[in-house]
Structure formats: structure tokens, C-alpha cells
Amino acid sequence: MLYRLPQTLAIILTFLLILAPSIFAQGQWNWPEKPQNLQVFPSDWSGQRLSAPMRGFTRALGVRCSYCHVGEEGKPLSTYDFASDENPNKERAREMIRMLGSINDHLKKIEPSAAERVNMWCHTCHRGNAKPMTLDEELSAAFAGGGMETALARYKELRENYYGHGMYNFEDEGPLNSLGYKVLEANNLEGAIKIFTMNTEKFPKSGNVWDSLAEAYMVSGDLAKAEEYYKKSLEIAPWNDNAKKMLEEIEKK
Ligand code: HEC
Ligand code: HEC
Structure with a gap:
């Protein structure tokens, strides 16, 4: 008799802690018996x-149901018009589902290099992001919208x-380096130097960041700093032919 008590308790607790809140949180909403408007999923699906798939979409994009459906966040699902x-x-999501189908059809045309075929999913691209932009694209859009500080x-x-x-790629110098060049192209020398300097602080072991900083100083006419940083770049990346060429040019001046 005694040994049964914990088991019963566990069942009740499980219900209270896990099942009950999710039932109440949904405001008694149930999946419709017969969906009314399926255009990509089989129309006879319950x-x-x-x-x-719906829960999968929310996880893949890092969003809630209201991102794609008519309904207000925080209100019960029973008030939504799915x-x-x-x-x-x-x-947009429908077109994505069609696109994913055609990508997977294409993938079936190749002989996989391993026993398991690798499929593509919403999260292969989205990774929890509704708009799967690269860090370069994000920075470029912000720069176009509001300038360097933005x-x-x-x-x-x-x-x-x-x-x-x-x-996003925070692991190498690429994205900030591209931003620095955009700022440089927009003739904001001071801004470019600020960004390239920041990148040398974040990625001091990259020959590329020192080369970019040297280039900005070269443009500004500060040959002493340009020389110092091209040398620094060459120390790290002895194969950097551009730095060699630029040092020869500085030598001539
Ligand atoms: C990324 C967008 C997206 C998200 C997020 C999403 N849905 Fe959907 N949902 C769709 C699309 C697209 C369809 C229509 C599929 C079709 O046309 O076959 C759909 C259809 C439905 C339908 C069928 C409606 C009908 O009667 O035809 C229900 C119910 C539904 N979704 C519930 C949910 C719930 C609940 C959530 C949150 C857990 C959710 N969806 C999150 C895109 C989404
Ligand atoms: C091959 C990569 C890829 C796959 C796979 C993919 N997406 Fe996308 N998705 C994108 C890109 C890129 C955009 C941004 C398009 C734009 O706005 O320029 C996007 C945009 C969207 C948007 C619009 C977001 C917004 O705020 O503008 C939705 C919704 C969406 N995807 C849903 C899905 C769903 C659901 C799946 C799986 C069925 C999926 N995607 C699979 C690449 C992908």
C-alpha cells in the first residue's frame, strides 16, 4: 500500500505541473477537426x-502562432482565425513549404556521399530567425538605413x-571588415578607422584586420601608421602579398 503512494502522487503532480497549465493556457482551444483552408498540406489532413508542423514552424523561426496567423499575442488561441x-x-510560409519540397526533390537527384541522406528543413536556413539574414546583410541594411553608428x-x-x-558569424573578422569597407567607400575615413581598429581588438590574430586598418591609414595619408600595420599583418600572415607591395610603395615615398 505504502509503496503505491509516491506513484499516485507522481501522476497527480505530473498532471498539475505539465498537463494542466498547457490546457488552461490555451483557453480550451482544440485543433479543428477539419481544417478549412489547406492549400499545401493534403486537404484531408485532420x-x-x-x-x-505548426509547432515546428514556431521553433524554426523563433516566433509565435500570431506571426503567420490572424490573432493577438497574449489572447487565447480560441480568438484566432487560423x-x-x-x-x-x-x-510567405506556404511558398516556403513549396520551395522546401522542390529543394528536397533536387537533393534526391544526387547520390549521397554517406549512407544517410541529408534533408533540408525550415531551421536549416532559419535557425530560430524569421528573416535569416547573414551578419553582413544585417550590418549593411543598418548602415544603409541610419549610417555607421546605427x-x-x-x-x-x-x-x-x-x-x-x-x-550569425561573430567568430571571424569578416562582417565588421566588410562594414569598415562600406564606411570607407562612403568617404567616412574616421569611421572606417574606428571600425577596423575595433576589429583588430576583437581579432588581433587575423592578418586581414591589420591589412584593412593599414589601408585606411594609407588613404588618410598617415604613412607611418600604414607601415606599422602592414608590417604587423605580414608578421601574422607572411603570404600577404598586398602588404608586401604596399610596404614597397611606402618605401618609395
Ligand atoms: C511560419 C508561419 C506559421 C506559423 C508560425 C504557424 N502557422 Fe499555422 N499555418 C501556416 C500555414 C502556411 C498554414 C496553411 C497550410 C496550407 O495551406 O496547407 C497554416 C494552417 C494552420 C491551421 C489550419 C487552419 C485552417 O482551418 O485551414 C491551423 C489550425 C494552424 N495553422 C494553427 C497554428 C498554430 C496553433 C500555430 C502556433 C503553434 C501556428 N499555426 C503557427 C503557417 C504558420
Ligand atoms: C533555403 C533557405 C530557406 C528555407 C529552407 C526556408 N526559408 Fe523561409 N526564408 C528564407 C529567406 C532567405 C527569407 C527572407 C526572404 C526575404 O524577405 O527577402 C525567408 C523568409 C521567410 C518568411 C517571411 C519572414 C518575414 O518576416 O519576412 C517566412 C514566414 C518563412 N521564411 C517561413 C519558412 C518556413 C515555414 C520554412 C519551412 C517550410 C522556411 N521558411 C524554409 C530562407 C529559407
Whole structure:
């Protein structure tokens, strides 16, 4: 008799802690018995069968149901209109499902190099991000929208929120280096030097970042600094022919 007590307790606790809150949180909402507006999933699918893909979408994109459906965040799901096509992200998602189908059809045309075929999923591209932009694209868009300080603020914000999630490339010098060149092309020498300097602090072992900083100083006419940083780049990357060439040019001047 005694040994049964913990088991019963465990069942009750499981219900209270796991099952009950999820039932109440959904405001008694149930998957529709018969969906009304399926255009890409088989039209004879029951609502319940949509549960796995719909939850999969939210995880893959890092969003909630309201991102694609008509409904207000925080309100019970029973107030949502899931059959409506009014939210444009629903149609975007449909096109994505079709695209994913055709990508996987293409993949079937190659002989896989290992026993297991590798498939493509929403999260292969999205990785928890509704708009799967690269860090270069994010910075470029922020720069186009509000200039250098906006781009740097965006970098800081993304790094704080997503570092370690594998969503953006914070692991090498590439993205900040590209931003530095955009700023340089926009004739903001001081800004470019600031960004390249920042990159040398973050990635001091990259020959590339010192080469970029040297280039900005070369443009500014500060040959002493240009020489110092080209030399630094060559120390790290002896194969950097550009640095050799630039040092010869500085020598001539
Ligand atoms: C990334 C976008 C996206 C997200 C997020 C999403 N859905 Fe959907 N949902 C769709 C699309 C697209 C369809 C239509 C599929 C089709 O046309 O075959 C759909 C259809 C449905 C339907 C069927 C409606 C009908 O009657 O035709 C239900 C119910 C539904 N979703 C519930 C949910 C729930 C609940 C969530 C949150 C857990 C959710 N969805 C999250 C894109 C999304
Ligand atoms: C091959 C990569 C790839 C795959 C796979 C993929 N997506 Fe996308 N998705 C993108 C890109 C890139 C964009 C941004 C397009 C743009 O706005 O320029 C995007 C945009 C979207 C958007 C619009 C987001 C917005 O705010 O504008 C939705 C919704 C979406 N995808 C849903 C999905 C779903 C659901 C799946 C799986 C069925 C999926 N995607 C699979 C690359 C992908």
C-alpha cells in the first residue's frame, strides 16, 4: 500500500505541473477537426496532424502562432482565425513549404556521399530567425538605413542577443571588415578607422584586420601608421602579398 503512494502522487503532480497549465493556457482551444483552408498540406489532413508542423514552424523561426496567423499575442488561441489568409506571412510560409519540397526533390537527384541522406528543413536556413539574414546583410541594411553608428549599435544588439546561437558569424573578422569597407567607400575615413581598429581588438590574430586598418591609414595619408600595420599583418600572415607591395610603395615615398 505504502509503496503505491509516491506513484499516485507522481501522476497527480505530473498532471498539475505539465498537463494542466498547457490546457488552461490555451483557453480550451482544440485543433479543428477539419481544417478549412489547406492549400499545401493534403486537404484531408485532420487539424491534429498540423500540430507538429505548426509547432515546428514556431521553433524554426523563433516566433509565435500570431506571426503567420490572424490573432493577438497574449489572447487565447480560441480568438484566432487560423483559416484566414489575411496575415501575409502565411502566404510567405506556404511558398516556403513549396520551395522546401522542390529543394528536397533536387537533393534526391544526387547520390549521397554517406549512407544517410541529408534533408533540408525550415531551421536549416532559419535557425530560430524569421528573416535569416547573414551578419553582413544585417550590418549593411543598418548602415544603409541610419549610417555607421546605427550599424555598430545593431552589431552590439545582435551580439548580446544571439552570440553562441550559431545564427550569425561573430567568430571571424569578416562582417565588421566588410562594414569598415562600406564606411570607407562612403568617404567616412574616421569611421572606417574606428571600425577596423575595433576589429583588430576583437581579432588581433587575423592578418586581414591589420591589412584593412593599414589601408585606411594609407588613404588618410598617415604613412607611418600604414607601415606599422602592414608590417604587423605580414608578421601574422607572411603570404600577404598586398602588404608586401604596399610596404614597397611606402618605401618609395
Ligand atoms: C511560419 C508561419 C506559421 C506559423 C508560425 C504557424 N502557422 Fe499555422 N499555418 C501556416 C500555414 C502556411 C498554414 C496553411 C497550410 C496550407 O495551406 O496547407 C497554416 C494552417 C494552420 C491551421 C489550419 C487552419 C485552417 O482551418 O485551414 C491551423 C489550425 C494552424 N495553422 C494553427 C497554428 C498554430 C496553433 C500555430 C502556433 C503553434 C501556428 N499555426 C503557427 C503557417 C504558420
Ligand atoms: C533555403 C533557405 C530557406 C528555407 C529552407 C526556408 N526559408 Fe523561409 N526564408 C528564407 C529567406 C532567405 C527569407 C527572407 C526572404 C526575404 O524577405 O527577402 C525567408 C523568409 C521567410 C518568411 C517571411 C519572414 C518575414 O518576416 O519576412 C517566412 C514566414 C518563412 N521564411 C517561413 C519558412 C518556413 C515555414 C520554412 C519551412 C517550410 C522556411 N521558411 C524554409 C530562407 C529559407
